[in-house]
Amino acid sequence: MLTRQLLRYRLDGDRLLPRWLKPTPAVLQLAEDLLAFWKGGIGRMRGELDEGESAILHGSRQMLVGRGLSKVLTDACDFGDPASAEALRARALAASFARLRQPLASSDEHRAAVAAELALAPEALADGLYADLPDRAVLAAVPAWNATTLIARCNLALCQGLLLGASELRVHLRDRERGIQRRLLRALARRRLCAEVASADGGGLYLTVSGPAAVLDQRSAYGMQLALWLPALACATQWSAQVQVVPPRGVHAARMELDQSLGLPGDLALLDWVPPELAAWLEQLPAKLPGWTAVDPEPIVLPGGQVVLPDLALADGQRTVAVELFHRWHLVQLRTRLDQLRAGLLPGLIIGVDRGLSRLAEARPLLDDPLIATRGFQFSDLPSARALAEALAR
Amino acid sequence: MISLRFQDGTLLLDGLPEDGGPLAGLCVWDARVRLHRAAALHYAAILRRLHGKAEYRDEARAYAEVVLAEREPRPMRHYQRAALEAWEGAQRRGVVVLPTGAGKSYVALRAMLACRRSALVLAPTIDLVVQWATDLEARLGRPVGQYGGGEKRLDDITVATYDSGILFMPWHGNRFGLIIFDEVHHLPSGVTSQTASMCIAPFRLGLTATPERSDGQEGRLDDLVGPIVHRTRIDELEGEFLASYQAEVVEVAMDPDEAASYTAHRAQYLTFLRASGVQLSGPTGWQDFLAAAGRDPRGRAALRAWREQKRLARASRAKLRAVWELLREHGGERALIFTDDNDTAYEIGRQMVLPVMTHHTRPAERRAMLAAFRDGSWPVLVTSKVLNEGVDVPEASVGIIVSGSGSVREHVQRLGRILRPQQGKVAVLYELVSAGTAEGFTSERRRSHAAFGENDWRDEAPPAPRPPPPARPC
Secondary structure (H helix, E strand, O other): OOOHHHOOEEEEOOEEEEOOOOOOHHHHHHHHHHHHHHHOOOOOEHHHHHHHHHHHHHHOOOHHHHHHHHHHHHHHOEEOOOOOOHHHHHHHHHHHHHHHOOOOOOHHHHHHHHHHHOOOOHHHHHHHHOOOOHHHOEEEEOOOOOHHHHHHHHHHHHHHHHHOOEEEEEEEEOOOOHHHHHHHHHHHHHOOOEEEEEEOHHHOEEEEEEOHHHHHOOOHHHHHHHHHHHHHHOOOOOEEEEEEEOOOOOOOOEEEEEEHHHOOOOOHHHHOOOOHHHHHHHHHHHHHOOOOEEEOOOOEEOOOOEEEOOOEEEEOOOOEEEEEEEOOOOHHHHHHHHHHHHOOOOOOEEEEEEHHHHOOHHHHHHHOOHHHHHHEEEEEOEOOHHHHHHHHHO | OEEEEEEOOEEEEEOOOOOOHHHEOOEEEEOOOOEEEEEHHHHHHHHHHHOOOOOEEEOOOOOOEOOOOOOOOOOOOHHHHHHHHHHHHOOOEEEEEOOOOOOHHHHHHHHHHHHOEOEEEEEOOHHHHHHHHHHHHHHHOOOOEEEEOOEEEOOOEEEEEHHHHHHHHHHHOOOOOEEEEEOHHHOOOHHHHHHHHOOOOOEEEEEEOOOOOOOOHHHHHHHHOOOEEEEOOHHHHEOOOEOEEEEEEEEEOOOHHHHHHHHHHHHHHHHHHHHHOOOOOOOOHHHHHHHHHHHOHHHHHHHHHHHHHHHHHHOOHHHHHHHHHHHHHOOOOOEEEEOOOHHHHHHHHHHHOOOEEOOOOOHHHHHHHHHHHHHOOOOEEEEOOOOOOOOOOOOOOEEEEOOOOOOHHHHHHHHHOOOOOOOOOEEEEEEEEEOOOOHHHHHHHHOOOHHHOOOOOOOOOOOOOOOOOOOOOO
């Protein structure tokens, strides 16, 4: 994403208007020049490429735009690690400090004497002493983008940079396809974002996305998560969003509006991102729970439009069972869900209750509910295979 | 009954009336979970309001009482005792301002002993985290947890970087009763402040030599940590508890060709600034310069000229010769060479075959460089910014500032690096300034502090200690 200095926007009353990069001939030319320059630089060192690139940037009338394009492009480039120079450094410094006990008249003489001791030319010593700095990293690969793609990615990076100051994102997802809805909701949960979800006319969803502490104005803790979720949202084909953003050079929140017409590129890797601890748990599941595999949970729409998104779904080839987990702060939701189970609204759902929640006095009457005995289990952090197996068997 | 629970760096409060009742003003209604929610920071204030006035159950607190003992107790210096007493008198919340090298970490240790609660120390860099952990383990004779730089061990006493604190506070913000912010002037900036607001620790201690910030955000420390409760200045300790020192400004005349080049480049960019009406000193000065440069080929040339004159002033040939002369003059002493930028640091390193430590230096090599500096096998170390703060190099007696910003804090911190007392030590700080350049103004700005014989720009008397606190439920 773009850094603060590279964010281009203006304020119009309570609205924040990003200065979208348009594919004008000048901008397209600049993007093409940068792409050609970096693609032609494979095998060369970063430092010399940065220096060479500055000629393109300084030659352009839009230096800030050029820097933004360059940032997005080089962030996506692959640089190899420069070879370590630590061994040479250790030998050279040992020799240098031995000679510094009786220093020579000039640093040139000193360097020449140290180089001679190492059987190197003074220039070779100076060049090799810190040859493992990042500017010596060799460019290995450049993304296969064209100028239009680079411009679109720069606009996405602009948006993400602005979202770092966001407190809440209101989304109208018009895509009716359950698959994308499910993946977007799952991506939200995996980023520890909170969402109020309601069904919209025509099969879409309304989402109000924020972090747990957003009501307390601790927005920036979630700004990064919102920024990382945006490329997932952009995978949808029909959506619009309103964001309250405190701009980097401002004090008061302003409204930013986004939708699919901006052509922001989606990122499937971020749509299907799995946190490392969950990935490890899922990897162990088939061995610990033979016959069952984890599948994507389907959102369940209740009468009245409320949407329930289970945390997990397990399938054994014949049936699919959804699993919803209730943590210490889900007392109210657990009470509601038990009422809904009792009313027969969620036939394929079993529920896990965090032991921290079980210990609450208010939760005890709920745990005595017969539904817990037939449809529930307890867990800490993540459900154990044994508890799941027992619940599934019931 | 009102119940408190910790969730994701916040407090969830159950059993309150809609308007928040006794906790009005400290919490808000969160419709998403249909409960009241408060910042974890307000934990102590919430308990004080509820204690003895309402029935409540505290399920938020997950920190332990720990009995700590110092392996080899030593007497506190008078100003350390005064600082600790002032902090205790302010309900164990507040900021202690002591010069670098005056033993702030010992005040922190005594605060831990006094609180007897699990404690978290936050520091800005990995080097400082390692230093804190090593020191605390040695003094307390017990394992100390470490978070950051690849380590993820929590213990009753844990040390972490601010960056790691931001990441783990949503999960572990209820596990510490005392939180100590080393170099607390970092805390008010942006996301870093959330390490304080997402933690329930009722007892809070901030440590710094220089609380003032150029953006004026130091006022936020009152809410996040507490008020400044004690301040001792460098000149009050010099000679007794800090090494005696001299600070010397060395004007260095550039070689004629470089001086001419400097003058020409400076004139070129100043001419452009005047013509385009850009004021670099304004709040958006640099942005305006970049924008103007982007619109006009003369502007782009002016930008290049700005860079070149800056480079010449920072690292002229004459300056580098002066560095070498100083190293010769102080042969055998431990010297730290400071620069404003990495390029100059590496230029010196390459030219004089010296070790350079920057943020690019890998942790293992950093440790090796510091160890070699301390044991005297590599008695000179070149650095840009990473040694500005905190890292303990008591053997250093010579500081050479080749270039720096106009920040008073940076300059005082750099001086602090050579002030750790040692028998008979007289430290000397050289500041190399390119004669007849803008560096002269920068140098004047950063020296406006009592440590350099000038009035501190915002020096103030320490506030009177507060009255003893009421009974603490924490």
